[in-house]
Amino acid sequence: MTDEFSIEAIFTALRSVFPPGNAFVPLHEPCFIGNEWTYVKECLDTGWVSSVGKYVDRFEEELAAYTGVKRAIAVVNGTAALHVCLMLAGVRAGDEVLMPALTFIATANAVSYCGAVPHFVDSEERTLGIDPHKLAAYLHKITERRDDGCFNRNTGRRIKAAVPMHAFGHPVDLDPLGEMCCRFGIEMIEDAAESLGSFYKGRHTGQWGLLSALSFNGNKTITTGGGGAILTNDEDLGRLAKHLTTTAKVPHRWEFNHDMVGYNYRLPNVNAALGCAQLEQLPAFLVAKRALAERYRKAFADVPGVRFVTEPDDAHSNYWLNTILLDQAHAGQRDALLAVTNDAGIMTRPAWTLMNRLQMFAEFPRMDLRIAESLERRLINLPSSAFLEGEAHANA
Ligand SMILES: *Cc1c(COP(=O)(O)O)cnc(C)c1O
Numbered sequence: 560m561t562d563e564f565s566i567e568a569i570f571t572a573l574r575s576v577f578p579p580g581n582a583f584v585p586l587h588e589p590c591f592i593g594n595e596w597t598y599v600k601e602c603l604d605t606g607w608v609s610s611v612g613k614y615v616d617r618f619e620e621e622l623a624a625y626t627g628v629k630r631a632i633a634v635v636n637g638t639a640a641l642h643v644c645l646m647l648a649g650v651r652a653g654d655e656v657l658m659p660a661l662t663f664i665a666t667a668n669a670v671s672y673c674g675a676v677p678h679f680v681d682s683e684e685r686t687l688g689i690d691p692h693k694l695a696a697y698l699h700k701i702t703e704r705r706d707d708g709c710f711n712r713n714t715g716r717r718i719k720a721a722v723p724m725h726a727f728g729h730p731v732d733l734d735p736l737g738e739m740c741c742r743f744g745i746e747m748i749e750d751a752a753e754s755l756g757s758f759y760k761g762r763h764t765g766q767w768g769l770l771s772a773l774s775f776n777g778n779k780t781i782t783t784g785g786g787g788a789i790l791t792n793d794e795d796l797g798r799l800a801k802h803l804t805t806t807a808k809v810p811h812r813w814e815f816n817h818d819m820v821g822y823n824y825r826l827p828n829v830n831a832a833l834g835c836a837q838l839e840q841l842p843a844f845l846v847a848k849r850a851l852a853e854r855y856r857k858a859f860a861d862v863p864g865v866r867f868v869t870e871p872d873d874a875h876s877n878y879w880l881n882t883i884l885l886d887q888a889h890a891g892q893r894d895a896l897l898a899v900t901n902d903a904g905i906m907t908r909p910a911w912t913l914m915n916r917l918q919m920f921a922e923f924p925r926m927d928l929r930i931a932e933s934l935e936r937r938l939i940n941l942p943s944s945a946f947l948e949g950e951a952h953a954n955a
Contacts (some may be wrong), residue, residue, distance in 0.1 A: 562863050563863060564863050564864030564865075564886070564888075564889050564897050565739045565863075565893070566895055566899055568863070569862055569864075569865055569883075569896060570896070570899055570900060570903070572859050572862045573685075573900060573905060573907075573941065574853055574859040574903075574905070575858050576648045576851070576854045576858050577905070577942075577949075577953055578948070580902070581656070582905060583904040583906070583924065584649055584905045584906060584942045584947070585906050585942060585944065586778070586880070586906040586907070586908055586940060586941075586942055586943065586944075587608045587779075587879075587880065587942040587943050587944050588946070589777055589778075589782045589920055589940070590840070590844065590944065590945050591833075591836075591837075592840070593836045593837070593839050593840045593952055594835070594836040594839060595832075595836040595837070596831055597836070598614065598668060598832035598833070598835055598836050599829055599833060599836075601832065601908070602614065602828055602829040603829070606743075606807025606827055607828050608827060608829040609715070609827050609828060609829075609955035610734065610805075610825050610827065610828070611828065612828025612831070612832075613828075614829075614832040614834070614835050615633055615826060615828050615831040616832035617736075617831070617835055618633050618783075618826070618831040618834040618835050618838070619631045619632060619633050619745040619788070621771065621828035621835065621838050622773070622790075622834075622838070624671040624787055625763070625838065625841070626755075626763040626765050626773075626790055627682075627762060627763050627766055628765060628766055628790040628791060628792050628795070629764075629791065629792045629794055629797060630749070630790070630791050630792075630793075630794060630796075630797030630800075631788050631789070632711075632771045632788060632789040632797065632800045632801050632804060633784070633787075633789050633825075633826035633831055634787045634788060634789060634790050634804050634824040634825065634826055635706050635785065635786065635787065635823075635824050635825060635826055635827075636683070636774065636785050636786060636787045637665060637752040637772055637773060637774025637775070637786075637787035638668060638669055639667040639787060639815065639822070639824040640666060640752075640772035640774070640788055640789045640824075641666065641669035641722070641748070641750060641752075641772040641805070642669045642673070642802045642822075642824075643770075643789055643800055643803055643804055643822070643824065644669075644748045644768070644770035644771065644772050644800075645669055645670060645672075645673050645675070645720060645722075645748060645791055646673060646761060646803070647750055647796050647799055647800060648719070648720050648746040648769050648770060648886055648890065649719060649746065650670070650673045650675050650719045650720050651673070651674070651675070651719070651721075652673065652674030652675065653674065653675070653676070653716060653717075654673075654675045654716060654717050654718070654719040654720075655675065655676045655677075655678040655711055655714065655716045655718045655719070655768070656670045656671065656673075656675050656676070656677055656678060656721070656722060657678050657680050657689075657694070657717060657718060657720070657721035657722065657745070658677055658679065658680065658721070658722040658724070658750075658914070658951050659677070659679070659680055659681075659682055659688060659689050659723070659724055659726075659931065660680065660681070660682070660725075660818065660913040660914050660928050660931045661682050661687065661694050661726065661805075661910060661911065661913060661914075661931040661934055662724045662726070662750065662911065662917050663752070663911055663912060663936060664911070664914070664917075665750075665752065665774075666671060666750050666914075666947060667917075667920055668720055669913045671919075672721070674692065675719070676714075676716060677914060677920055677923050678711070678718065678923065678924045678925065679913075679914055679915045679923065679924070679925035679926070679928065680693075680694050680697070680925070680926050681693055681694070681926055681927060681928050681929065681930050682726075682930050682931045682934060683732075683929050683930060684854065684884075684930055684933075684934065685732075685871055686726070686730065686731050686732055686871045686874075687722055687726040687727065687729055687730075687868065687877045687882070687934060687938075688724060688725060688726050688727055688729070688730075688731030688732070688788050688928065689721075689723045689724075689731055689736060691731075691732050691739055692735065692858075693737075693926075694721075694736075694739065694926070695735075695739045695743075697927075698718075698739070698743050702718060702743060704743070704863070706748045709743045709744045709745055711924065712920075713924065713951035714844070714924055716747055717759065718743075718744040718797070719745065719746060719774075720737070720745060720747070720748055721740055721745050721746070721747050721748070722747075722748045722749070723747070723749055724749075724750035724753070724756035724863060725749070725750070725751055725753055725764050726751070727753060727759045727868075727878075727879050727880040727881075727882050727940065728753050728756070728780070728876045728877040728878055728879035729754075729757070729868070729870055729871060729876045730754060730757050730758070730759040730764050730870075730871065730873075730874040730876065731759075732871070733749075733759050733760075733767040734759075734760070734875075736767075736826065737767050740885035743823075746769050747767060747768045747769060747771070748768045748769060748770055748771065748772070749764060749765050749767060749768035750771075750772055750782055751765040751768075751771045751772060751775035751790070751897055752772055752773060752776075752779070752787070752844050752878045753780075753877075753880070754876075754877060754879070754918050755779070755781060755841070755877065756780055756809075756841060756844075756845045756873065756877035757874065757875065757876050757877045757879075758875040759822045759873060759874050760873050761875075762850075765790040765933055766790075766792065768790075769791065769793065769796070770790065770791045770793075770796060770800070771788055771789070771791070772788070772789060772790075773788040773789075773790065774786070774787045775787060775788070775830075775834060779879065780841070780844060780845075780877055780879050780945075781834070781840070781841055781844065781850070782833070782837060783826065783830040783831065783833045783834040783837070784830050784833060785830070786826050786830050786834060787826075787833075788826075789804075791852070796811050801819050802819075802821065803819070803822060803824075804821070804823075804824035804825060805823075805824075805825055806822070806823055807819040807820070808821070808912075814822070816911055824868065827937045833855065834841070834938075841861055842946040843895055843945075845877055847945040847946065847947075848877060848878045848879070848943065848945050849878055849932075851878070851881065851943065851947055852869075852876075852881055852944075852946040854877040854928035855867050855881050855883075855941060856869060858941055859883060864885060864888070865883050865885055865886065865889075866883065866884045866886070867881070867883050868881075868882040868883065868884060878943065879943065880940045880941070880943045881940065881941040881942075882935070882938060882939070882940055882941065883938075883939050883941065884937045884939075885937040885939070887933065887937070889937075890933075890936040890937045893936065893937065893939065896939060897909060897939065905942060906942055907939050907940060907941055907942075908939070908940045909935075909938065909939060909940075910934060910935045910938040910940075912935070913928065913932065913935050913937075915928065915929055924944065929948075
């Protein structure tokens with residue numbers, strides 16, 4: 560190997576992680592090798608497929624226990640979970656909500672559903688998530704405290720909440736972010752959609768926000784087909800979240816009374832059954848995913864011009880999607896590398912287009928985004944399914 564950057568060297572390193580052969584390697588595939596069939600069959604056999612059933616309750620209890628929060632509320636997807644988190648945190652039409660520019664569209668969409676305005680903030684290269692110190696300095700410059708909250712002096716709008724997102728499963732620096740939110744009078748909501756199984760300072764992500772959102776979409780670490788959950792340590796908010804996501808029906812043996820405009824955001828029992836089976840396998844998935852990440856780390860250790868992204872200090876990551884970063888000087892080679900790998904049947908993907916560059920969000924406020932812009936140019940996600948590791952071993 561030369562010490563020059565070459566697409567060939569990166570491709571060879573990537574190839575070495577997988578078993579020989581020409582099988583297509585997807586970015587992230589679900590894995591159903593536990594009790595999925597048994598639990599789902601039971602739903603079909605008993606007719607409990609829809610809005611109520613024992614698997615919903617069980618999934619919620621087991622999620623709360625695993626993530627270490629008082630209450631978990633299963634919902635229809637992660638976007639709906641974020642929407643309800645924001646509403647319950649008091650985000651109202653015309654408010655601004657801080658969020659990373661480098662995130663999946665769901666974060667910005669959920670803010671828009673509230674009639675609120677996304678305000679895009681920069682990331683740090685270490686975590687790929689919000690840079691708490693840069694954000695604090697920025698807020699210090701542009702905001703003022705009033706009786707009713709923190710206001711953006713430039714726009715006159717209230718900044719009600721901040722939504723850090725744990726990109727690809729790597730926890731954001733939550734302690735300084737939480738302190739900053741406290742100091743400025745801003746509610747913190749974690750978009751933990753990608754970070755089930757990721758811990759910060761020994762505690763599961765999702766415990767720092769007033770409320771947090773998980774996703775169980777088909778490409779996430781565990782899946783219910785489609786699904787999500789709201790996490791909170793506030794019992795009252797937990798009760799409200801359940802009420803609001805189940806059409807706000809007042810319990811009664813036969814009467815249909817509803818005491819607010821609620822949402823039909825329930826997770827069906829048949830999906831929760833999948834979730835229970837998947838949760839049983841989560842520890843094994845996490846072991847396999849970390850082992851796969853370790854193979855990547857080793858494979859890329861001596862390849863010039865590229866860095867494999869590892870978990871930040873203080874964090875234990877689920878390595879949901881493995882990630883490499885090209886050095887600045889070679890960012891121009893990203894698309895060529897994407898082409899070579901995808902042509903060879905190894906599915907790789909660039910980062911999301913930054914939210915501020917999408918036409919519907921282009922006019923919204925943002926701070927200097929130079930790190931997010933740099934990450935966007937240099938970042939590539941690698942195949943990350945849990946079972947890849949087993950396969951690699953079997954063929955090693
Ligand atoms: C997956 C994901 C969500 C939620 O997506 P759904 O498909 O609605 O479950 C939200 N935010 C981020 C960052 C995600 O990756």
